[in-house]
Amino acid sequence: MINTIEQYKEQKGKDNLLLAYKGIITESLTTNLLSLAENKLAMVEYNSRLKKKVFHILVEVLQNIYHNYSDLKHAPEEFHDIMVMIIKSDNSYDIVAGNYLPKKYTVSLQNRIESVNAMDSESLRMTYRNRLDEGVFSDKGRAGLGIMDMVRKSGQALEYDFLSIDKDFSFFSIKVKIKN
Template sequence: MEHLTDSLSVKELKDILVKNSISLAMQGTFSQDVMMLIQAKINKLPNQKIISKKIFALVIEMAQNIHHYSDNRVFSEKYGKDIGVGILTISENETKYIITSGNYVSAEDAKEINSRFKYLNKLNDEELKELYKKYRKQPQRENKPGANLGFIDMRRKSGNPLDYEIQTDENSKSFFILSVKVNKEL
């Protein structure tokens, strides 16, 4: 049999996925076509439809954050411009589904993230709703395609605090990890 030079790394990857109960992992750019495939996969999860919809909504917001704001960007023929690269996984434990994203962020964004998430995690449902509505009324920001509502929406859809971390790598680049949970029983 021909020797497969990368078989070891695939085995290692598989072991990591199994060990962490990761049912879906994607690294790279996230186009709308990829989202379609993810949607099909989520719809096969054994749970209520409303939970699948929540998971899909979270995946979309996280993937589109990566698309627009990841500091690591590659040129895309399809879009005719540079788009963001990152990693996204769906895993689960006994009580929750966990959607996790990872991407490099600019030094400027890294500074904001901590205070922003601390604030969001403090708010109750009613306060989150009011904040969402307040931000939604604001005009579109210059040169930013998003609505600046993604993190608030994630916090609301999740019903749990948002877990996050910024790791600084050997090149002093900031890698932002965000983990959002959805309860299996609503």
């Protein structure tokens, strides 16, 4: 079980925490977070391929949060905060993020993650290619490739959890591990 809220509290002030943000998300803030992350990664990681991988996955995580943020327009203001962290360890980077989510979306999101996590690399590659070729987009104008892209780029299954907040909302936590 992963709990972004608790991990955020535990990681604050630690040397291996490269980036931590808690608050609302906007397009300009996303751009600033990505710029800050890029600068931090440039200071601590010499492997340019690994830097690009971490950065690309962070972009996917933030895009997924930002594009689903509109689902919270009628939610209480305290449910508008997101959390995102990049944590460096000796053999990996962890991108940990969390956001509030209407409960009505939890089952479908869980099913999508479980489905992608269960695929081997060849199945994932083929499904990804087919989805691109089909050009099928959701009502929000996206092809739903973000989760697949995170697993493809990291080579690892996603860790996730839903923490029930009240009868209408959960807090969704996700962790993407990128091994050196």
